[in-house]
Amino acid sequence: MTPKPDEKKYWLDDRRNVDRLVYGFYVVCAVIFAIDVFVPKHGPFAIEHLFGFYGWYGFVSCVALVLMAKVLRRMVMRGEDYYDG
Amino acid sequence: MAEVSPGLILIVGALLVPFLRGRLCQVYLVALSMVAFLHLISLENGAGGQMSVLGLSLTMLRVDKLSSLFGYVFLIACFLATIYSLHLRDKIQHVSGLVYAGGALGAVFAGDLVTLFIFWEVTAIASVFLIFAARSHQAYRAGMRYILVQVGSGVLLLSGVLLHYRATGSLAFEHLGLVSPGTTLIFLGFGIKAAFPLLHSWLEDAYPEATVTGTVFLSAFSTKLAIYALARGYAGTELLVPIGAAMTAFPIFYAVIENDLRRVLAYSLNNQLGFMVVGIGVGTELALNGAVAHAFAHIIYKALLFMSMGAVLYRVGTIKGSELGGLYKSMPWTAVFCMVGAASISAFPLFSGFVAKSMIMSAAMKEGYLWTWLILMFASAGVFHHAGIKIPYFAFFAHDSGKRCAEAPANMLVAMALAAVLCIGIGVLPLWFMSILPFEVPYAVYTLDHVVGQMQLLLFSALAFAILMRTGIYPPELPSTNLDVDWFYRRLLLSWVNAAGRAYAAAFDALAGIAKGALGRLIGLLRDQYGPDGRVTRTQPAGAMVFWITALLGAALIVNFI
Numbered sequence: 291m292t293p294k295p296d297e298k299k300y301w302l303d304d305r306r307n308v309d310r311l312v313y314g315f316y317v318v319c320a321v322i323f324a325i326d327v328f329v330p331k332h333g334p335f336a337i338e339h340l341f342g343f344y345g346w347y348g349f350v351s352c353v354a355l356v357l358m359a360k361v362l363r364r365m366v367m368r369g370e371d372y373y374d375g
Numbered sequence: 376m377a378e379v380s381p382g383l384i385l386i387v388g389a390l391l392v393p394f395l396r397g398r399l400c401q402v403y404l405v406a407l408s409m410v411a412f413l414h415l416i417s418l419e420n421g422a423g424g425q426m427s428v429l430g431l432s433l434t435m436l437r438v439d440k441l442s443s444l445f446g447y448v449f450l451i452a453c454f455l456a457t458i459y460s461l462h463l464r465d466k467i468q469h470v471s472g473l474v475y476a477g478g479a480l481g482a483v484f485a486g487d488l489v490t491l492f493i494f495w496e497v498t499a500i501a502s503v504f505l506i507f508a509a510r511s512h513q514a515y516r517a518g519m520r521y522i523l524v525q526v527g528s529g530v531l532l533l534s535g536v537l538l539h540y541r542a543t544g545s546l547a548f549e550h551l552g553l554v555s556p557g558t559t560l561i562f563l564g565f566g567i568k569a570a571f572p573l574l575h576s577w578l579e580d581a582y583p584e585a586t587v588t589g590t591v592f593l594s595a596f597s598t599k600l601a602i603y604a605l606a607r608g609y610a611g612t613e614l615l616v617p618i619g620a621a622m623t624a625f626p627i628f629y630a631v632i633e634n635d636l637r638r639v640l641a642y643s644l645n646n647q648l649g650f651m652v653v654g655i656g657v658g659t660e661l662a663l664n665g666a667v668a669h670a671f672a673h674i675i676y677k678a679l680l681f682m683s684m685g686a687v688l689y690r691v692g693t694i695k696g697s698e699l700g701g702l703y704k705s706m707p708w709t710a711v712f713c714m715v716g717a718a719s720i721s722a723f724p725l726f727s728g729f730v731a732k733s734m735i736m737s738a739a740m741k742e743g744y745l746w747t748w749l750i751l752m753f754a755s756a757g758v759f760h761h762a763g764i765k766i767p768y769f770a771f772f773a774h775d776s777g778k779r780c781a782e783a784p785a786n787m788l789v790a791m792a793l794a795a796v797l798c799i800g801i802g803v804l805p806l807w808f809m810s811i812l813p814f815e816v817p818y819a820v821y822t823l824d825h826v827v828g829q830m831q832l833l834l835f836s837a838l839a840f841a842i843l844m845r846t847g848i849y850p851p852e853l854p855s856t857n858l859d860v861d862w863f864y865r866r867l868l869l870s871w872v873n874a875a876g877r878a879y880a881a882a883f884d885a886l887a888g889i890a891k892g893a894l895g896r897l898i899g900l901l902r903d904q905y906g907p908d909g910r911v912t913r914t915q916p917a918g919a920m921v922f923w924i925t926a927l928l929g930a931a932l933i934v935n936f937i
Binding site for chain 1: 631824
């Protein structure tokens, strides 16, 4: 169950490779956001026609989700054996 | 044979399982769902298997596009879960898994409400053994709570059916609508099994306590049977739209902070049901197609996700996010299959979830449900966040927990691979998939605005995750219990029952004290009168008698003499 000291090093074990992945991902995000210029939108809701709506809505949603979940955790979190006591 | 419900093939077939051993038993288990599947595709549309019981005419088999669709996917799920559990020597699990799947199929093909009720209860009773089979104290208690809720849902259903029958004289299971006390009770019975908000916590409570393989069975049938029943009986019921929207949103907050990764999946299951419920509530042909397509796709990718987490639990012995990480080194195939499931549930283009969810979103948009649409978008981003990223990330990547184990057993890998192929197949060939949906509505899945919009939504959700993770804002996985609605009956109600018990005991003691005192006094009184020294029963010496006789004789003599 425990790693041997001479275990093979994986590509992701190198912190710099993780950073490279993340920066590459930022670039992809920027591109997909910019593509919005070329996409015709047909929906009936005005909000959908704002520039990059899906992008910033997704971003704001997730940040709000996590921040609210942290507040929720303060209210509902108990010890692991709460119901066994 | 032509009029036999495919469910009965599994239920009757399961009875033979205890008598088979080894390889033969494994072949038989796999063959059973295949035989039932072949039987299903040979059935023609229409009603069959009619019989008369106690003067009620029952229809065991009603085949149409809606019931067939659920029949197909239930049998696919049963097939996959059976392969996934082939390594087990535990006959209880094999039998209860098959009977459970058979019950769900029987209910889906039921043409009347009484048959529906009977199979409804079969699923409840058969499935609880998949929880008990974990053979732990927690599993036993969670199973008892689960069966109480499930049978309770059946009782509501039966009460509703009786009221409905008295009011209309009909037992047919067709569109019901919220029109009478009877149909309202039926709706509530369905609602419990569909895990409506506030009626949901049995799901998050029980599913993660079941066995590794049991949870895969559980994730497929009960709740989707309820979705089928709602689609059949309550399509277009406006109330379902806000109910479904609430269902998509609130479980994801819990999913973000939950540590048990199978419980995270249970919360996301609840959230996915919300999308289907919204689709049923919107009720247009496109929306209903979307709802049942989502049920179909969801059963497969949810099973895949539970299979991958089950494999981790099986190999590592824990499924707590706080203790896992770096497992891609030990279980690379499981990690890949898990990510296929994650991409499907997140509705990435070219994966199954995208096809189904797009239909529901488009239908809600078309009917002008702005707020519902915004909530569904929020929930979609949230699903990706907690199920799409969190599950694979904390199990297979994150910080290396140092845990090393073997890859999942071959049968588990085969089941996961098949499920993954289906997830991608539906995503890549949506037209083939859409041809089995109940309504013929032309719908273009892969339009430029759909694909770009969805990619923006998902990538920016991932961006939020990456930034929150790298800045340390993201809440860490912590060993914990998070209070949910089940607190009300596991703690509050329990404390009331305990308080009532104590009050009863105190009252009993007080009454018993009074009664004991009274009884003591009565005994004392009797003892005074009749005891060894009592006035009535006291023994007198013979001399005293002689004395008194002498005295009496003397007195008589004196009287005579005078």
